[in-house]
Amino acid sequence: xxxxxxxxxxxxxxxxxxxxxxxxxxxxxxxxxxxxxxxxxxxxxxxxxxxxxxxxxxxxxxxxxxxxxxxxxxxxxxxxxxxxxxxxxxxxxxxxxxxxxxxxxxxxxxxxxxxxxxx
Amino acid sequence: xxxxxxxxxxxxxxxxxxxxxxxxxxxxxxxxxxxxxxxxxxxxxxxxxxxxxxxxxxxxxxxxxxxxxxxxxxxxxxxxxxxxxxxxxxxxxxxxxxxxxxxxxxxxxxxxxxxxxxxxxxxxxxxxxxxxxxxxxxxxxxxxxxxxxxxxxxxxxxxxxxxxxxxxxxxxxxxxxxxxxxxxxxxxxxxxxxxxxxxxxxxxxxxxxxxxxxxxxxxxxxxxxxxxxxxxxxxxxxxxxxxxxxxxxxxxxxxxxxxxxxxxxxxxxxxxxxxxxxxxxxxxxxxxxxxxxxxxxxxxxxxxxxxxxxxxxxxxxxxxxxxxxxxxxxxxxxxxxxxxxxxxxxxxxxxxxxxxxxxxxxxxxxxxxxxxxxxxxxxxxxxxxxxxxxxxxxxxxxxxxxxxxxxxxxxxxxxxxxxxxxxxxxxxxxxxxxxxxxxxxxxxxxxxxxxxxxxxxxxxxxxxxxxxxxxxxxxxxxxxxxxxxxxxxxxx
Numbered sequence: 288x289x290x291x292x293x294x295x296x297x298x299x300x301x302x303x304x305x306x307x308x309x310x311x312x313x314x315x316x317x318x319x320x321x322x323x324x325x326x327x328x329x330x331x332x333x334x335x336x337x338x339x340x341x342x343x344x345x346x347x348x349x350x351x352x353x354x355x356x357x358x359x360x361x362x363x364x365x366x367x368x369x370x371x372x373x374x375x376x377x378x379x380x381x382x383x384x385x386x387x388x389x390x391x392x393x394x395x396x397x398x399x400x401x402x403x404x405x406x
Numbered sequence: 407x408x409x410x411x412x413x414x415x416x417x418x419x420x421x422x423x424x425x426x427x428x429x430x431x432x433x434x435x436x437x438x439x440x441x442x443x444x445x446x447x448x449x450x451x452x453x454x455x456x457x458x459x460x461x462x463x464x465x466x467x468x469x470x471x472x473x474x475x476x477x478x479x480x481x482x483x484x485x486x487x488x489x490x491x492x493x494x495x496x497x498x499x500x501x502x503x504x505x506x507x508x509x510x511x512x513x514x515x516x517x518x519x520x521x522x523x524x525x526x527x528x529x530x531x532x533x534x535x536x537x538x539x540x541x542x543x544x545x546x547x548x549x550x551x552x553x554x555x556x557x558x559x560x561x562x563x564x565x566x567x568x569x570x571x572x573x574x575x576x577x578x579x580x581x582x583x584x585x586x587x588x589x590x591x592x593x594x595x596x597x598x599x600x601x602x603x604x605x606x607x608x609x610x611x612x613x614x615x616x617x618x619x620x621x622x623x624x625x626x627x628x629x630x631x632x633x634x635x636x637x638x639x640x641x642x643x644x645x646x647x648x649x650x651x652x653x654x655x656x657x658x659x660x661x662x663x664x665x666x667x668x669x670x671x672x673x674x675x676x677x678x679x680x681x682x683x684x685x686x687x688x689x690x691x692x693x694x695x696x697x698x699x700x701x702x703x704x705x706x707x708x709x710x711x712x713x714x715x716x717x718x719x720x721x722x723x724x725x726x727x728x729x730x731x732x733x734x735x736x737x738x739x740x741x742x743x744x745x746x747x748x749x750x751x752x753x754x755x756x757x758x759x760x761x762x763x764x765x766x767x768x769x770x771x772x773x774x775x776x777x778x779x780x781x782x783x784x785x786x787x788x789x790x791x792x793x794x795x796x797x798x799x800x801x802x803x804x805x806x807x808x809x810x811x812x813x814x815x816x817x818x819x820x821x822x823x824x825x826x827x828x829x830x831x832x833x834x835x836x837x838x839x840x841x842x843x844x845x846x847x848x849x850x851x852x853x854x855x856x857x858x859x860x861x862x863x864x865x866x867x868x869x870x871x872x873x874x875x876x877x878x879x880x881x882x883x884x885x886x887x888x889x890x891x892x893x894x895x896x897x898x
Binding site for chain 1: 543553566568580
């Protein structure tokens, strides 16, 4: 029982980060904090993919004499793409926050909502 | 040349986008974007004709064999969706010239077309690919560009709407990514056809069920299914007019396509509808969405916002067709995807013309505009009738098939509900018509002219399509029927 529980520790970390990130996105009103939450949420998925690619006793996927067991490199490659997407999303989000700050003078969502409702 | 059409479909706009970025000159970028979107439409039509004649087209990227390499697959279903997306793109591009010129600062116009082309490439890519991870990549290409497009709106609310859409859209896409990861974990493949094979013996697995949940909910966010729709009204209402037209006609339709593709092709009918209560769940969400969002639409005082709320309600009709889990219901849903694309494109095109002349789409601002812009508002009225479902318009055809599908199931309360909720559409379309024709223009307004021809022609192409597909129904009804039969037949 304990062994399988501890043996899956990377998945527990994934779930913890995922829920923490998701909670931050939903509960914070600060636009930058929301983006940080979103980032944590996405990072958990990166860890998840990398965990999936691990082969027991496998080494880095580089062909070498005397080594027969490699980790699956495909999830690594997939997640490189997803990381790039994550970076693009974060930078676009931050650019929007800068523009929002210029337009509204605040980055607190409830204050922005009040101003939106007023006009 | 002919055999490379599937890749050309995506790569043309994808390459044209950086070209526009280098050029930056507004008129040249517009010309490139327009020509490319017309080429895309031609390619989409050629592909659909090929698929209707023969079987599905499979295109191996870089000659890497299927389950390992990425594969583009065109069959009846996505051939149909490709034509819808490309057609809306081909209508919006010429229209954008004057509309964008008046709404965006000069230095942003070139960039607008870069984003438009990327968005088009992303949407076409999602539709054509046969690889689950590739869907995610194209989904993010189209999403990121649409966040940027929406933020270009004139009012500062556009920025807030774009930010909200970015957060919701990223959560949706990440959910989808988790689902695909779980599937890869179980099967070791990402190719949709291969996934379908590998998943058959795994129907009882709890991980596969979790993957199904993540994918459906994630795409549900992008699709704006009723309780997940909160990003949509603001995004459509505050985006530049041309963007509202383009997104209203394409983005949610493509997301719905992905849901259909996964439900039917990847997971299979048995797994989705028999193994778990997807049908009743969709039915409840669809009905709630139709009723609530139609009621909310009635109380809007900005016409673009009104149309956006009506879009969420109309998505409900498409899901309703899907929830019947019958060939006829699916056919009705697919038809409504097509018809709603041309209806909403037409309505937003008309509002873009009004916005060009008045600088506002509020009901009190458009008072009396019907007398000053008769062609624009006549177009709006005809598309509005199509939205309600009055014969002989396209909207009538898909509502008719929806009612037939409901009756075939013996669900007459649902059939009655479809008819009753159409009356709600009468109310909100009437609100606009009443303001435009039966109210006196505000005293301050000077005389305004009709919209320029370059915007009226795309509008009337949409209006013409609404009338044409209302009278001459054999074409799109048959394609929808064939696509629905192929989806259902693949599993039964």
